[in-house]
Amino acid sequence: MRFLLAAFAASLAMAAAPAQAKYSLCNKTSYALSAAIGYVDGDRLATRGWWRLRPGQCKVVLTEPANPGRYFVYAEAIPGHRGPLRSWSGETPLCVENAGFFNLRNQEVCRDDPTRQRSFFDVEVTPEAGGTWQTDFAEASNYTVYSAEVAGVQRLLRDLGKEVGAIDGALGRDTQRALAAYRAEKGLSEGAVIDDAVIDALIEDANAREAKLGFFYCNKASAPVWSAIAEPEKDGVYVSKGWWKIEPGDCAKVIKGALAHDHFYVYGVIEEGRAERRLAGGDRTFCVNAVKFAISSEAACADQEYDEAVFRRFEIGAAPSATFDFVEDMFVAPPAQ
Template sequence: MRLILLSILLFALSAGGASAKYSFCNKSSYALSAAIGYVDGDRLATRGWWRLRPGQCKVVLTETAKPGRYFVYAEAIPGHKGPLRTWSGDTALCVENNGFFNLRNQDVCRDDPMRQRKFFNVEVTEAAGGAWQTDFTEASTYTVYSAEVAGVQRLLSDIGKNSGDIDGAMGRETQRALANYRKEKGLPDGYNIDDELIDALIEDANSSEAKLGLFYCNKTNNAVWSAVAESEGDEKYRSKGWWKIEPGDCAKIIKGALGKDHYYVYGLIEDPAGERAMTGGEKNFCTNLVMFNSANDLSCADQDLDEAAFRRVDIGGAESATFDFTPAMFATSQDDAAQ
């Protein structure tokens, strides 16, 4: 489920004037990583990631917010339970998957869809006077303060320290959970919320999530384009791809504790002589030349998609699993791959 509720608010200039800038404000219960796209001279640039604690506002561009179109994207940190939450749109732009980035060449991700994110459009008006703020919100309406409380409630729940409601209200159960966590982490007594507390919660949530999920590792000497199919019950499956994994690298394909007893795996080796497909597949699923996310309730032909045989991987109900792509799994030539 993608969360795309947002509020784009115009800064009112005070009587004394306000400095021109572009700001983000996180009025959600999620800790976020956010990025922005904007016209820089004759190029379209992207910049990020800014970490936004719940309830935090931050200047992301100190230059005057000129009238025209900007592009904004945010996603929840991996440590939050459940599917990845995003604030997104329809414009695919390049990012780096880790660390701060400032990209002025949108061709760098052309061949790697996992380095693209779908940004939403923001139209900055002349009346803004050069200062603009984009708020990230949820269906629940939070103020900056209540978003901070709701964010702490969510993070405590993510690490199994609180089972109460995520409502932004500092009730007794939240106070008790906060006091216990502060004591456990050696923080000053009480149930007050500060940056140190939130950062500790984020670190714990991300550390817990890092150990869970389905991982692919590339043990070959070439880049591997990988895909996965997982059960949705009653013989229904959904196939997804592609994740590009460089030689020696690993990637998380499914986040969170695994809830299925098996998955289906597929891959293509990127070889100078041409792509070589993974062999030994037992069940056919839909694929595509570009990114895909396809249910098998319709035939691949009816969806205008290709088809490939995926390998079944049994994990026995484990919360995490790693699948290694090795050279022996792939056809030795394009002719073999076609057989």
């Protein structure tokens, strides 16, 4: 699910001295975010991230002057938030690393790996800004910096199963009660106090909870596996999604959160030169595409101009999480040349 985003120039930019010039990102949402930026660096397009932005937090991400021209910005909610991944995004695919801080000056490194690409939105920095610019990530609720911080604490408490009432950015009685109880549980100072320590503890606990849930693929084959999955959506209708490139020995989460279905359909393919080894044992056809996709089964693949692949049913029962291992002998041999 993508949220509307808002990008705003800092109104104080005209008065800023060159030494104060900078590019800042400001989180005016109820989500804890991981943010990245793209910019021209000499003769190359560079990307840099991830910066953790607590709800209500603003952070300088480039200390050099924001030159007039185009920048690219992206943010996504931390995995610990319940529900589908939220992102503040656009139409420009750029490279990132999936974990840790990165500073990339070669946009070719992710060309063949869609899991390392994110869709950035464009920001046009004007000459009148004087080298200082701020981009705000926002929600329809139009929070201020303070109310975003409160709403973020409410959302994180709810992610952990605490009763807080509405997520509205108001520090009401239910929120104060839940916050004070959580602080006591974590051994923090008493009272319904919002500070960096409690927000960081909430983020850590929410992420730890989510890490145990979801659908995982693990590659136990000797070559990279390009994987896809088909997830039940409603009666008889599925959504097929891909691709995740999984290196030998690695695992990837392809569905986040507690699983709500008793089965899924799995698919994988190993490329060997010009040949392909596809996952055997398939019993149902779903749509796939050459690039990243999410396709409903309500319409025929040909009518949507997509290809077809035969997926394999995988039963999980009532488990809140599941792992499917790709093993070498699961893949059919490539056709004889």
